[in-house]
Amino acid sequence: MNGPVTIVSEHNVPPLLLDELQAIANDVEDCLGVVRMPPIVVRMDCSFATSGRNFAGVITDDIVIMYLCPDFADQPISRIRGVLYHEMGHILQWLEKKMTGRVDQGGRDYEQDCDYKIESTCGVKIYYDEDRVQRVGRRKPHWLKKRPRGLE
Numbered sequence: 001m002n003g004p005v006t007i008v009s010e011h012n013v014p015p016l017l018l019d020e021l022q023a024i025a026n027d028v029e030d031c032l033g034v035v036r037m038p039p040i041v042v043r044m045d046c047s048f049a050t051s052g053r054n055f056a057g058v059i060t061d062d063i064v065i066m067y068l069c070p071d072f073a074d075q076p077i078s079r080i081r082g083v084l085y086h087e088m089g090h091i092l093q094w095l096e097k098k099m100t101g102r103v104d105q106g107g108r109d110y111e112q113d114c115d116y117k118i119e120s121t122c123g124v125k126i127y128y129d130e131d132r133v134q135r136v137g138r139r140k141p142h143w144l145k146k147r148p149r150g151l152e
Contacts, residue, residue, distance in 0.1 A: 004022065004026055005022065005025035005026055005029050005037040005039070005040060006039040006040070007021060007022055007025065007039070007040045007041075007042060008039065008040070008041050008042070009041070009042035009043075010042065010043055010044055012044050013042050013043075013044055013068065014073040016073050016080075017042075017068055017072060017073050017080065018042065020077075020080055020081060020084055021040070021042065021066070021084055024081065024084045024085055024088060025037055025040060025088065027122060027124075028085075028088045028091070028092070028118070028121065028122055031121045031122040031123075032095075032121065035095060035099075037091065037095075038060075038062065038063055038064050038091070038095075039063045039064070040063070040064045040065075040066055040091075041063055041064065041065045041066070042066050042068060043065060043066070043067050043068070044067075044068055044069075044070055045067045045068075045069075046067070046068075046069035046070060046071075047067075048067050053131055053132055053133050054069070055068065055069045055071070055072040055075065055079075055083050055133070056068050056069070056072060056083050056084070056086075056087050057087070058087050058090045058091065060090065060091060060094035064091055064094075066087060075133075076135075078135045078136055078137040079129070079133055079134065079135055081135075081136045081137070082126050082127070082133070082134030082135040082136045083133065083134045085118050085122075085124050085126055085134070085136055086114050086115060086118070086126055086134045087114075088118060089113070089114025089115055089116075089117045089118045089126075090114050092114070092117040092118065092121060093110075093113060093114060093117060096117075109149050109150070111147055111151060112146065112147045112149065115134075115146075115147055124136055125139075126147070127139050127140075127143040127144060127145060128143060128144040128146075128147055128148065128151075129142070129143050129144075130142055130143075132144075132148065132151055134147075
């Protein structure tokens with residue numbers, strides 16, 4: 001175990017989201033072994049969202065900036081965890097590109113690849129619910145087993 005991932009947040013980020021993000025980031029870093037996760041800066045801002053199903057987004061550079069929508073904390077915990085794990089998949093893509101100079105998507109689209117990287121790295125399966133939003137946990141019959149292609 002490398003130790004806790006550094007997370008810096010604005011004052012208005014709900015503690016529930018920070019606690020979940022910290023636990024998930026630490027879990028992903030543990031799965032990586034010797035590779036360190038970059039620091040994550042969390043901002044409550046929804047300007048990136050292009051639809052009502054967008055709750056989070058990341059920008060990767062020397063640090064990671066994660067944007068969370070204010071209503072994200074009101075979502076079911078399985079959805080919060082699913083979205084956060086998916087965003088960690090974007091960080092894994094960035095780390096892969098940083099280490100190898102490219103991202104191997106293996107025939108998946110960019111967003112599907114995020115889910116794949118989390119599942120192959122940590123064994124966490126991400127499903128999609130009736131609103132086409134990420135979920136983790138015990139799969140319900142109506143949840144999709146794979147992210148639909150072209151989903152924004």
